[in-house]
Amino acid sequence: MNKEIIKKILMPFLVCVFLIQVWSIIAIYVEDFPTPSDTYTSAFGGINAEGDELEGVLSDPFYIENQDDKGIFWQILASLKRVFGGFSLAILVGVPMGLLIGMSKTARYAFEPLIHVFKPVSPLAWLPLLLFIFRDISLTAISTIFITSIWPIIINTALGVRSVNPDYLNVAKVLRFTSFEKVMQIILPVAVPYIFAGMRLSLGTAWLVIVAAEMLTGGIGIGFWIWDEYNNLNYHNIIIGIIVVGLVGFLLDMCMGKLADFFDYRKKI
Amino acid sequence: MSTDEFLKLEEIRKAFPLNNGEEYVAVVDVNLNIKKNEIISIIGHSGCGKSTLLNMIAGLDIQSEGNIFLENKEIKGPGSERAVVFQNHSLLPWLTVYQNIEMAVKKVMPELNPKELRIRVEKFVSMVSLEVARDKYPGEISGGMKQRVGIARALSIKPKVLLMDEPFGALDSLTRANLQEHLMRIQQKVQNTVIIITHDIDEAVLLSDRVIMMTNGPEATIGEILEVSLPRPRNRVELQNNKEYIRCRESILSFLYEKFAKDDD
Numbered sequence: 201m202n203k204e205i206i207k208k209i210l211m212p213f214l215v216c217v218f219l220i221q222v223w224s225i226i227a228i229y230v231e232d233f234p235t236p237s238d239t240y241t242s243a244f245g246g247i248n249a250e251g252d253e254l255e256g257v258l259s260d261p262f263y264i265e266n267q268d269d270k271g272i273f274w275q276i277l278a279s280l281k282r283v284f285g286g287f288s289l290a291i292l293v294g295v296p297m298g299l300l301i302g303m304s305k306t307a308r309y310a311f312e313p314l315i316h317v318f319k320p321v322s323p324l325a326w327l328p329l330l331l332f333i334f335r336d337i338s339l340t341a342i343s344t345i346f347i348t349s350i351w352p353i354i355i356n357t358a359l360g361v362r363s364v365n366p367d368y369l370n371v372a373k374v375l376r377f378t379s380f381e382k383v384m385q386i387i388l389p390v391a392v393p394y395i396f397a398g399m400r401l402s403l404g405t406a407w408l409v410i411v412a413a414e415m416l417t418g419g420i421g422i423g424f425w426i427w428d429e430y431n432n433l434n435y436h437n438i439i440i441g442i443i444v445v446g447l448v449g450f451l452l453d454m455c456m457g458k459l460a461d462f463f464d465y466r467k468k469i
Numbered sequence: 470m471s472t473d474e475f476l477k478l479e480e481i482r483k484a485f486p487l488n489n490g491e492e493y494v495a496v497v498d499v500n501l502n503i504k505k506n507e508i509i510s511i512i513g514h515s516g517c518g519k520s521t522l523l524n525m526i527a528g529l530d531i532q533s534e535g536n537i538f539l540e541n542k543e544i545k546g547p548g549s550e551r552a553v554v555f556q557n558h559s560l561l562p563w564l565t566v567y568q569n570i571e572m573a574v575k576k577v578m579p580e581l582n583p584k585e586l587r588i589r590v591e592k593f594v595s596m597v598s599l600e601v602a603r604d605k606y607p608g609e610i611s612g613g614m615k616q617r618v619g620i621a622r623a624l625s626i627k628p629k630v631l632l633m634d635e636p637f638g639a640l641d642s643l644t645r646a647n648l649q650e651h652l653m654r655i656q657q658k659v660q661n662t663v664i665i666i667t668h669d670i671d672e673a674v675l676l677s678d679r680v681i682m683m684t685n686g687p688e689a690t691i692g693e694i695l696e697v698s699l700p701r702p703r704n705r706v707e708l709q710n711n712k713e714y715i716r717c718r719e720s721i722l723s724f725l726y727e728k729f730a731k732d733d734d
Contacts (some may be wrong), residue, residue, distance in 0.1 A: 365559065367557060367559035368559060368561060370529055370547075370555065370559065371555075371559055371561070373529060373547040374527065374529070374547045374548070374549060374551070374552065374553050375572075375573055375576045375577060375626070376547065376549060376576070385572065386561070389563045465562060465563030465606075
């Protein structure tokens with residue numbers, strides 16, 4: 201194995217060891233703060249500091265006790281479903297909108313001010329309004345994610361369309377392409393990498409927002425679960441929740457990145 | 470129709486509106502008749518409206534006044550009978566050399582069956598000797614090769630006129646010479662009407678039957694037209710001492726640097 205790879209594995213490991221040390225020190229000085237070993241036990245099961253035998257959160261993530269008590273896998277799945285629901289809707293609406301804004305100056309003048317006003321609004325500000333409209337927590341969460349995801353998709357799609365080299369459009373003109381052929385053969389190949397960059401941004405933000413949204417809506421989902429563990433004074437589970445959310449987010453971003461590379465002609469050369 | 474009036478430019482004037490409500494007059498009073506299978510160069514300093522002129526013939530730009538006729542039909546927009554070779558080749562980077570040509574042929578000749586299509590595309594790939602780069606992407610081949618693909622793509626759609634906008638301007642001089650040879654060889658084979666925009670005096674003399682010299686803009690127009698009566702095929706090395714070649718060169722030189730010198734360029 202070469203030195204570079206050893207470094208890549210060893211360095212994060214050392215940082216982890218250091219962080220766990222810092223954590224242990226904090227746990228000594230802060231009352232009721234979960235220690236690393238307690239957190240480990242409540243994650244994977246075993247006997248904790250008080251001598252109780254515990255079932256770990258991660259040792260049976262698939263359990264279903266009843267409607268309100270399900271394993272962490274089901275919580276993550278519920279959150280993912282909402283994220284993908286809102287995210288897919290945002291793609292369906294955002295990509296055509298972006299194409300329109302990128303191709304037509306009139307559409308750009310019409311929509312750009314609105315986008316600039318609504319983009320900086322935290323999606324959570326919409327949540328009470330959406331809750332009032334839908335009176336359903338899942339629909340509220342999905343539509344919150346929709347609002348979160350749509351702006352980067354519209355903006356990046358429009359940017360992709362505008363970055364089409366005018367010479368390519370001249371080629372299309374000389375060959376007398378129809379508008380449809382122009383979109384399919386010239387504009388989309390250029391815009392797709394931009395669209396995916398927007399989607400990647402959106403998905404990342406959506407995963408951030410869903411945790412907060414579920415804390416407010418309650419019911420099911422990883423955000424609700426973390427809040428619930430806080431109310432049950434299971435502080436170590438909050439730490440487990442944070443780590444799980446982080447790992448899932450990392451996986452989502454990695455898959456999106458691979459997908460983006462697959463559709464990017466520049467990566468094939 | 471007389472063959473002298475294959476492509477006819479009549480009283481062309483082109484003005485661009487400026488932000489302050491006035492207009493910038495790029496070219497005025499352009500009258501030109503181009504014969505079938507003639508090779509024309511348009512030469513002038515930058516800003517003389519030579520590219521504007523080419524764009525109007527291509528139909529990518531519309532003249533403010535005047536008319537352009539190809540075989541007595543008025544030109545009203547772009548079309549595949551007037552193929553353009555752009556300065557920066559403008560190949561689609563997500564398509565291979567083969568696919569770039571195929572895309573053009575497919576669109577212009579939808580009647581071809583898959584086999585005929587393949588044969589036609591292959592023919593133009595080999596016309597510019599790019600068989601080895603057939604399945605490469607534009608990003609993987611040299612600038613000279615890209616421009617050869619650009620020429621092959623333009624010729625593959627059977628144009629009546631081949632319009633070249635400073636086709637070799639972005640290339641180093643050795644590659645440029647190589648491409649000029651290519652173009653002359655191809656022209657011997659296919660016999661096309663060609664209009665080349667250039668700012669290279671040697672290129673203009675070497676390639677053309679007539680050289681159109683443009684005065685400086687704004688309100689640029691045709692200053693002089695030079696007939697190049699050199700036999701073909703032409704050989705650049707032998708031409709260096711040829712009296713006619715030297716006369717043509719000097720006549721363009723004196724036009725560009727004495728009569729219409731431009732110092733800010």
